[in-house]
Amino acid sequence: MMSWTEVLNALAVLGAVLVVAYFTAYLDLCLATRAAGVSLTSLPKPLGILQPLCITFNLLTKRDNRLARADHLLFRTAPIVAFVTILMVFGIIPWGQALIGRDLNVGLFFFLAILGPVTITLMNAAWGQNSKNGVLATFRAGAILFSYEITIGFAIIGPVMEAQSLSLEKIVAAQHSIWYIVLQPLGFAIYLVAALMMSFRPPFDIPLAGSELAGGALAEYSGGRFVLYKLALNALAFLLAAIGVALFLGGWQGLPLIGPFLPDWLWFLLKSFGLLALMLWCGYQLPRLRVDQMLALAWKILLPLALLNIVLVGIVALFV
């Protein structure tokens, strides 16, 4: 039986996804503008905060195309599956001390297991449109899937070892005295790169490569489905930043010296958007990598470093 609180809980998570996805889109817009050397004061007033909304309404007026000879089941369900998948992972985000949708004791394992299918939906979307560019996008998405899944898996083992728990709430609570970024700077850096790969953001937006594949995996979507996919991808980027904050930046806890003079959920949001901005900003400074370059980076550099990180964390945990 579902109780009313659980329904409210679920609705709150849905609302949170929509709100953070919106602000992620806005942040992305600001950073893209800033990367082009435009000062933020030239944004539409007031600060262009309504810009993503205008774009969304514009896109929603388009007809949802029914493609000829497409694989309709894969093509039409992909954005919905992607969105629902990401929505499920939002349930485990520790927004605050008492503000957590559901604290699973296998939280991080859930996060990894559930996020895998997001790439699968991208492959479905690309394959389902039944076009040549789509096939290329499918194989690109498939090729990079394992590289970041394994890397990010090894990167988050560090905090798990340190906190002796897979529960995000316990990991955040364990950082009460010292944040894990101090103990594991290497693990944090690896997590950042792998998260950037996992969120399909530049310079790793290989399956979405707008210019190379003429739109890539999302090329054939229009109207509501396109908006939903964009929303899901924005929510995914925020999600990865939020998990990064929980793992390495002390989650909802205030700055060590200043103390918690802000509400805990606000600390969490500020840190998450800060980390997200850092990730996106780095991405805009780099050229898009080729698939083979990205695979080499993940398998030859990040994975050995992640293993080294585990050894270092073990040594620190044993002797310090």
Added chain:
Amino acid sequence: MPALDYNGAATPTSNPYNSNQVCNYLLVGQGAALIEAEMLVAPRYARLRRLLLSQTSPRQADVLLVAGPVNLRLRKALLRLSRQLAAPYQILEVGNKVGLPDPKQSLYTQTESLAKFLSGVHVHTALQDKLITPPQIAHALHALPPLPAAITTNKQATEGPGDLIPQRSSEDREMATEDLTLSLGPLHPAIYGPLRLILTLDGEQVVAATADSGYAHRGLEKAAEGHPPAAVIAYGAALDGLAPLAGAVVVAQALEAIMLPEAAKLSKRAIYLRVIALELERIASHLFTTARLLRTLNLDGKAAQVLEERAKVVSALEIFIQAVDNAAVSAYIKAGGVRNDLTPAAFRMLEEVTGRLRYWTEQEFTPPDLFGWVGRYAFESRLKGLGIIDTDTALEYCLSGPNLRASGIKLDVRTVAAQTNNYNDISSVYQELGFEPIVVKGGDAFSRYHQRIAEIAASTSLIKKALKRLPAGSYQYKLELDELKPQFGMVPAEASSLIESPRGLLVAHLALTLVPGKGLVVERLRLRTPSWAHYSLLPQLLVGERLDDALVVINSLDIAPDEAER
């Protein structure tokens, strides 16, 4: 069909700078490259850029913006693309008569609107015979009527993607991998202008490539025939949207070789002024090519910064030649000299721009400062070893310009003294200025990138020197065309001239003849364009590259389809 008649004169009711209406446009056509360059310029159109969003997929576009002339082949591609747009959508044609000095004469380019070929679609035409600036585009886009309501009852399947996977029987679907034939272009977001390549891919690797040209052919040479000599310069200028002055100068030189009496010489001052204009144009063109390479690598922010510099150079050029609007750029070159002298305002502007550029090429454009070391490593690893053109291949395919010099061959027409005529020897001016061709070795995409940066620096110092040594004298030799008629018999008088355009060796061959009743007219105009040679080499160069690298190679060669196909 509601026709939008906006030719720049009428003030549109809505000011795009005050509007909050978002417009997603998909920009295609011959003029797309230039417009995209202008639209990306950061500070001037920051607000417009955020409201007018460029899309890469037709499924998400409100407006299909067709820029520049459309020929019959391109029309077919456009009609196909328009069927992939998601309702509701509109089509806006701009400048479809630009680049045609006499639209009535065009043989290959359609002058009627696309509306004729599309039923039930809202097609609007604006700014037909003007070159377009972003505010004008913005005005035209915002002056469009509201989008028609989406047809929700129509459940009929729309046109699928451009390339469908061929259906195969179950026996064929065993383990065998098949080559994929992919049509790259003519309307592709990473390719600037209507250029088409048919690639055969094994996985992502190109195993064979064929160039399929003809989407940008306008029949300029044929169209020039039968016109009076004074009009022929406009046909040269229409050759290349990115470098109209180079085309104008090369035709003007050929014309002068025929028309000018033996004793007359073009004044040194006129040639100096031409050199300054040409070098400014070269800088602008190279900056554009650099920006386009950066965009191919998804570095839109960096590209916008480069284009911002280009905008400054272009505005300096406009002040220098006193252009009223963009369309008047080529009118600066007159047979016998240039249209106007150097003004003090232009002199100051040029000094400022050359100072900036020198600082910029030295400080910012050296790769370490532009990207930081991680970025530099990533940038170089994307470009190095791509599309290597060795010296023999370069010579075999008659490459020229920066692409040739990046392969290590020291050949620049600016220093080739033996011009076909000695009246207006532009190379002697380059010699006076102490110009030496710049050669970067390597022949790969990275060398070509470096070559262009080095040439920007060289052109900057050329302009500085030319301004310093500008000789006094007249800037125009008055050509009295009517008086010269008796020199000609019924046999055509011919002359050739050559010039180093931003893309390479540009040759014009011009023949004039006397037609009873019509007077002196153009018998024949032939243009040898550098991009055509680069385009011919492209299929061979792409074999073995991956698809994403292939696009880098294409954009590193700086092929202008309209110039290549004339």
